[in-house]
Amino acid sequence: MEEALYRWIEATAAIRAEILRLGGFGLSLVVTVHALLRKREAGVAIGWIGLAWLSPLFGTTLYALFGVNRVSRRARRLRPRPSETRDDDPDPSVAVPEAFAPLGRAMRRITGLPLVGGNRVEVYRNGDAAYPAMLAAIAGARESVGLSSYIFRDDETGRTFSAALAEAQGRGVAVRVLIDGVGGGWFNPAAYRRLVRLGVPAGLFLHSALPWRMPFLNLRTHKKLLVVDGRIGFTGGINGITDLRTLNGWDIRTDHAKFILYFVNGGLLIGCILLAQYVKKSKLGRILVAMRDKEDRVRFSGYSVAGFKVFAFCLAAAFAAIGGAMFTLQVGFMSPSFVGIVPSIEMVIYAAVGGRLSLFGAVWGTLLVNFAKTSFSESFPDLWLFGLGALFIAVVLAFPNGLAGIWREHIEPRLTRRAKSLRPPEPIAVPRGVPHGAPAE
Numbered sequence: 001m002e003e004a005l006y007r008w009i010e011a012t013a014a015i016r017a018e019i020l021r022l023g024g025f026g027l028s029l030v031v032t033v034h035a036l037l038r039k040r041e042a043g044v045a046i047g048w049i050g051l052a053w054l055s056p057l058f059g060t061t062l063y064a065l066f067g068v069n070r071v072s073r074r075a076r077r078l079r080p081r082p083s084e085t086r087d088d089d090p091d092p093s094v095a096v097p098e099a100f101a102p103l104g105r106a107m108r109r110i111t112g113l114p115l116v117g118g119n120r121v122e123v124y125r126n127g128d129a130a131y132p133a134m135l136a137a138i139a140g141a142r143e144s145v146g147l148s149s150y151i152f153r154d155d156e157t158g159r160t161f162s163a164a165l166a167e168a169q170g171r172g173v174a175v176r177v178l179i180d181g182v183g184g185g186w187f188n189p190a191a192y193r194r195l196v197r198l199g200v201p202a203g204l205f206l207h208s209a210l211p212w213r214m215p216f217l218n219l220r221t222h223k224k225l226l227v228v229d230g231r232i233g234f235t236g237g238i239n240g241i242t243d244l245r246t247l248n249g250w251d252i253r254t255d256h257a258k259f260i261l262y263f264v265n266g267g268l269l270i271g272c273i274l275l276a277q278y279v280k281k282s283k284l285g286r287i288l289v290a291m292r293d294k295e296d297r298v299r300f301s302g303y304s305v306a307g308f309k310v311f312a313f314c315l316a317a318a319f320a321a322i323g324g325a326m327f328t329l330q331v332g333f334m335s336p337s338f339v340g341i342v343p344s345i346e347m348v349i350y351a352a353v354g355g356r357l358s359l360f361g362a363v364w365g366t367l368l369v370n371f372a373k374t375s376f377s378e379s380f381p382d383l384w385l386f387g388l389g390a391l392f393i394a395v396v397l398a399f400p401n402g403l404a405g406i407w408r409e410h411i412e413p414r415l416t417r418r419a420k421s422l423r424p425p426e427p428i429a430v431p432r433g434v435p436h437g438a439p440a441e
Helices: 002-038 042-054 056-067 072-078 098-111 127-139 156-170 190-197 255-281 283-293 295-300 305-331 341-354 359-379 384-397 402-422
Strands: 144-149 174-180 202-205 225-228 232-235
Touching (some): 002 042, 190 202, 255 359, 341 402
Parallel strands (some): 174 202
16 A cells, blocks of 8 residues: 555555646736736836746745735725815816826825915925924924925934924924834834924824734835925935935945945945955855755765854845945935845846846846836836846746856856867978878878
């Protein structure tokens, strides 16, 4: 009976493997179609599609848990209706330019409110320009102040805003503050506690230190809004209420500073590649490659596998810390959303496209994907996601070693053969003392 069972398992192994392969293909295809149709952000769609094709079961499970938006219907039900006492008809004496007609249709569809004329817009380039104007508006408020921010730190800038809001609350202005539960400090929302101590009505959006009490962890409020008396409004990307302006007294927000940081980033990238290449070529690197191929064999040879793993993870963490520091200096702030699942998936895609077994391949993959994000998304906003999705599928199925594998397996051998064919033949050496045309012994 036992032998018959073994024979049945061996006979059906191939069938079960094919069934699992088809099932994985179907799951990956479902995730791909759903992400292309539902995800508005290109990077998010790319990350989920790549994860689904790299690991169909694991990727599909994560997508079902974190990638599907289950709160859209609830949000539509809770969306407030425009006030019935408000006059929806704009002033006919103030006409809205025809160029803003598409914006007006979008506003009416999203909010139910019309786009009216008679407004004045002033652009603030950064926080240094916007924060004084915002504080002046709060100081001049007479009726109401509404502030919503993703990041609100209890630093010098945050304390200044807290004091201004408390002062407005003290003179009878209706003040309301909404801070994101993660961006405002998940475990230590110091700015929120300061506002509460000052008597300012404040709330944390979907906040709880207990994960099971935050079923929508990926639903955050990134709204950066300040509305004063219903007449003056501030909005846009000044990255919340934060205070990352200088690096040891050096202003990092100027164009000159960004120009210098660009070359600093390039130098650090080259340094990290050279260091990783040196480790790879050394005896340590050969042991790490052997562990990747056959870990048990390395362990049985007498090496401490755990120690080598600790070294590899620490070196990778050092590279990641350098990249994170440079990213923060370039962008001007750092957010927990930047270390979530979607950016992590994107980095896996970079390595998959470039070649997961190549140091330079990861760099080329990163450059290629980001170039596609900035170029094709502008030229073909409706089609480029499908093209990138097809690219990732082709890489995973047809070229598992990425661009580096294509170069090493297909292009480099052809170039080598071509170079040999163009090389002139070497002359045949004739021994001395032998007449020309006589046979040599």
